[in-house]
Amino acid sequence: MNIYRSHVLICGGTGCTSSKSDKIQDKFEKLLKEKDLDNEIKVVRTGCFGLCEAGPIAIVYPEGSFYSHLKVDDVET
Numbered sequence: 001m002n003i004y005r006s007h008v009l010i011c012g013g014t015g016c017t018s019s020k021s022d023k024i025q026d027k028f029e030k031l032l033k034e035k036d037l038d039n040e041i042k043v044v045r046t047g048c049f050g051l052c053e054a055g056p057i058a059i060v061y062p063e064g065s066f067y068s069h070l071k072v073d074d075v076e077t
């Protein structure tokens with residue numbers, strides 16, 4: 001079992017997925033793998049957070065940082 005120092009929760013609800021949260025997740029996972037951080041930071045697809053109008057949404061733990069209206073290009077190294 002891996003123990004991760006951080007988790008990136010990305011909304012996989014219908015509204016956020018229609019706003020490309022799946023592409024945002026793919027980019028997070030690609031960059032983490034490229035940086036060899038995929039064993040330290042886990043990307044988790046969640047259900048709807050109930051804030052669909054602010055989507056796509058991501059929350060980073062343990063900080064609890066909340067990101068709304070994300071775009072694929074917002075995910076950078």
Ligand code: FES
Pocket residue numbers: 011012013014015016017047048049050051052053055056057
């Ligand atoms: S679909 Fe993402 S907050 Fe509802």
